[in-house]
Amino acid sequence: MSRIRPDLSDEPAVRLDGVSLTYERTGEVLSEIDLILKQGSFTFLTGPSGAGKSSLLKLMYLAHGPTRGGIRLFGRQTYDLKRKQLAALRRRIGVVFQEFRLLNHLTAFENVALPLRVSGMKADNYQNEVIDLLRWVGLGERVDAPTPALSGGEQQRVAIARALINKPDLLIADEPTGNVDPEMGQKILRLFAELNKRVGTTILIATHDLDLIREFDAPVLRLSNGLLVRDVEFGGEA
Amino acid sequence: MMKRETPLLPVSDAREAALFFVVGALCFLAALAALTTRGTYKAAEAWGAQIEGDITVVMRDTDRRTAEQAADRVTGLASVFEARILSREEVEALLEPSLGPGGMPDGLPVPILMVVQADTSVGDPTQSIEGVLDDLSIDGDVAGNAGYAENVRGALGVLRLVALSIVALLSATAVAVIAFATHAALLARRDIVDVLHLSGAEDRFIAGLFERRFWILALQAGLGGSVAALMITALIVFTGSGSDGVEAQLLPRLSLDFWDIVILLVTPLMAGLAARVAARITVLASLKDTL
Numbered sequence: 001m002s003r004i005r006p007d008l009s010d011e012p013a014v015r016l017d018g019v020s021l022t023y024e025r026t027g028e029v030l031s032e033i034d035l036i037l038k039q040g041s042f043t044f045l046t047g048p049s050g051a052g053k054s055s056l057l058k059l060m061y062l063a064h065g066p067t068r069g070g071i072r073l074f075g076r077q078t079y080d081l082k083r084k085q086l087a088a089l090r091r092r093i094g095v096v097f098q099e100f101r102l103l104n105h106l107t108a109f110e111n112v113a114l115p116l117r118v119s120g121m122k123a124d125n126y127q128n129e130v131i132d133l134l135r136w137v138g139l140g141e142r143v144d145a146p147t148p149a150l151s152g153g154e155q156q157r158v159a160i161a162r163a164l165i166n167k168p169d170l171l172i173a174d175e176p177t178g179n180v181d182p183e184m185g186q187k188i189l190r191l192f193a194e195l196n197k198r199v200g201t202t203i204l205i206a207t208h209d210l211d212l213i214r215e216f217d218a219p220v221l222r223l224s225n226g227l228l229v230r231d232v233e234f235g236g237e238a
Numbered sequence: 239m240m241k242r243e244t245p246l247l248p249v250s251d252a253r254e255a256a257l258f259f260v261v262g263a264l265c266f267l268a269a270l271a272a273l274t275t276r277g278t279y280k281a282a283e284a285w286g287a288q289i290e291g292d293i294t295v296v297m298r299d300t301d302r303r304t305a306e307q308a309a310d311r312v313t314g315l316a317s318v319f320e321a322r323i324l325s326r327e328e329v330e331a332l333l334e335p336s337l338g339p340g341g342m343p344d345g346l347p348v349p350i351l352m353v354v355q356a357d358t359s360v361g362d363p364t365q366s367i368e369g370v371l372d373d374l375s376i377d378g379d380v381a382g383n384a385g386y387a388e389n390v391r392g393a394l395g396v397l398r399l400v401a402l403s404i405v406a407l408l409s410a411t412a413v414a415v416i417a418f419a420t421h422a423a424l425l426a427r428r429d430i431v432d433v434l435h436l437s438g439a440e441d442r443f444i445a446g447l448f449e450r451r452f453w454i455l456a457l458q459a460g461l462g463g464s465v466a467a468l469m470i471t472a473l474i475v476f477t478g479s480g481s482d483g484v485e486a487q488l489l490p491r492l493s494l495d496f497w498d499i500v501i502l503l504v505t506p507l508m509a510g511l512a513a514r515v516a517a518r519i520t521v522l523a524s525l526k527d528t529l
Contacts, residue, residue, distance in 0.1 A: 061436060083441055083526075091438030101433050105248040114246075118439035123243055166438070 011075030013039045013170050013202035014060055019069035021055055029055045031226040033069070037204060039169070042196040044213050045206040047223035053206040054098065054174055056223065060204070061095045061172050062086060074169065091119060094163030094201075096173035100155045102147045108134060108158045109143045115166040126165075133161045137191065153180040160188065164195065171195070173205045177212055185212050193218075246434065247427060247447050257419045258459045261412055261509060265463025268408040269505040273471055273498055275401035280493070282394035287358065289387040291319075295352040295367060297378040304374055305350045311370045312352070317360040324351040409512065416456065416513045420448055420520040431525075445521040449514045456513030460506025468494075468502050 014037040021030040029052040037043055047053050059066055062078060071078045073089055081089065094115075102111045109130055116126045134143050137157040142150065150158060156179055163171055173192065177185030189205070189212060196203045207213060213220065222229050295312075297305050305323050312321035324332075329351055356363045364380050371378045424431065434444055475494055 063432075063436060087435075087438050087440040090436060095436055101429070101436075103246070103430060103433060106244055106246075110244055114433070115437040117243070117246070118434055118437050118443055120443075162437075 011039070011072075012036045013041070013074060014204070015072040016059070017070045017072075019059060019066045019071060021052070021059065022067045023055075028067075029226055030059075030066075030223075033228045035221070035228060037170075037202055039074075039202050040196070040200040042193065042203045042216070042218045043205070044216070044218055044220040045204060045223065046208060046210060046213075046220055049208060051223040052226050053208075053223055056228075057095075057172050057174050057204070057206055060170075061093050062090055091115065091166055092169045094166060094168035094171045096156075096159050096163045096171070096176045098174040098178055100159040100179075102155055102158055102162075104147045106147060107143070108139060108145050108147065108150060108154070111147060111158050112161040112165050114162055119166070130161075130165060133165055134158075137161045138187075153184050156180050156184075156188065160191070167199070168201060170202045171204070173203070175207055176205060177207060177209060182212065185209065186215075189213070189216065245447075245451075247423075247430065247451055254419075254423075254455060257415070258455055258462075260415055261456050261459035261513070262462040262466075264408050264412040264415070265460040265505050265509050266466045267463075268405055268412070268509075269464050269467035269502055270470065271401055271404045271408060272501045272505070273467065275398060275405060276498065276501065277493065278394060278398050278401055282391060282398065286387050286391045286394070289383045289390060290358040291356045292383055293354040293356060293364065293367065294381045295321075295354060295371070295378055296381065297350045297352065297371070297376050298347075300350060300374075300376045300378075302350060304376060305352065308370055308374050308376060309352050311373075312354055312363075312367055315356075315363050315366045315370075317356045317358070317363045319355045319357060321352055321354045324353060409508070412456075412509060413512045413516045416452055417516040417520045420452060420517040421524060423448065423451075424521060424524050435525075441522055441525045444525060445518045448517045448521045452513040452517040453510045457506050457510035460509030463509075464502045464505045467505075471498070 014035065016033050016035040019030060019033040019035075020028060022028045033056065045053055045056065058064055059071060060073070062073075065071075065079060074092065076085075076089065078086070078089070103114070106114070112134060113123070113126055113130045116130075117123075131140070131143055134140055137160055139154060139157055139161070142154060145154075147155065147158070156176065160173075160176065163173070171192070176188055176192075180188065192203050192205060193216060195201050205213075295308075297308070302323065309321045309323050312318055326348070329348060332351075333348075354363070354367065362382070364382050367380045371380070431444055434447075471494060
């Protein structure tokens, strides 16, 4: 985690302009969202279940496009990107999925190494890096464990390590503490905060657990009925 | 210590076993059809040449001695292998279907027949034979089989076309089956494909995974099909089935020469390549519909 980051431009990491999202089955889930996440910021996104947190994150990690509005990542408009450019942009984003999305036939090591493999790196060039990262998330002894043999908390940490291995400019985590006990949840959030502080990674964490985020001096955005509002109860600056 | 990379697509499942069998069976049929096509071609060539080279000379109002003289001179012609006068018994046997088994009446004027075997690739000896008959003042006709051979060649050409169509049809079926299986595999592995996409994998990378998977599967299945075709062909060749008899001459002859072995070796390669291309096109086309 000793990467020296390049000079950051003035462009925000994420910029959403009037973004709306409508699903055929459920109707409009996001309505006219305007949002700016500065580079190097650390932000929480809260809201009740079904408020649209995951949908908003999916737009940001380019899982699908909005029904209306524009999304800019690192200053680049995303709607007209070619597929190759889209893939390159995704490599700058680390995602911790709510349901982990680990590949069950791979080991912890191989799951973490996945983003490096898809970018064409050879195993002997990333082996130490992957093992170091697994140690950093407390899984140094579980490097070769098959995914199904890992506990929920361990799988969560493998998913986090996978999201970080590419040294992303933007880390998006969807309920990263949802499947672990409160103590582990705190550890994971502290790990993110440390990453943000030490490396300057832009981090957006969606969670419904308000108790967990109280100790962090970070802005909290709240989604309610598809609308995004700033939560004044918490500190920080977006 | 260097870790061995696990394939990103999980190892084969029951669906792939079924696909393996289908591709193997198609390759078996394609290899057999290709060998049969080649056998037909060879049979057509050999049979056509044989028919074209068989010439019958009918000599009327001449004695056997003059006829023998004519046969000697015809044998001396450049393109002629052999010329001989048929015995009375042989002529009777030829006429038996028309005159019955009682033999020919003694007073019946029977023409003397000379059969000539020639190499028509060297040249048509018909005119030279007619020249010999003229020289010896023999009233006779030279009956070649060129027209008949042409018909036979035409019929065998159609047969070849049918066999080639079967090969093409089987190949197209194999490609279609693999394209279908790739699409099914893509749907079944949607979760993996999504994770790869969101990890920054380009479409070419994902297509490459499926390409390699189906290339190896089709190569192995094709090899199995080729080996099965080899065994069946070897069985036919070495047990001598169809090696004798009139019927056998009308059928394509299977063999196992150099080019047959080439066909058997090329079949799995072609299957593998077809699978690779089919998988690539299918995956790239399907991924276009995703973000």
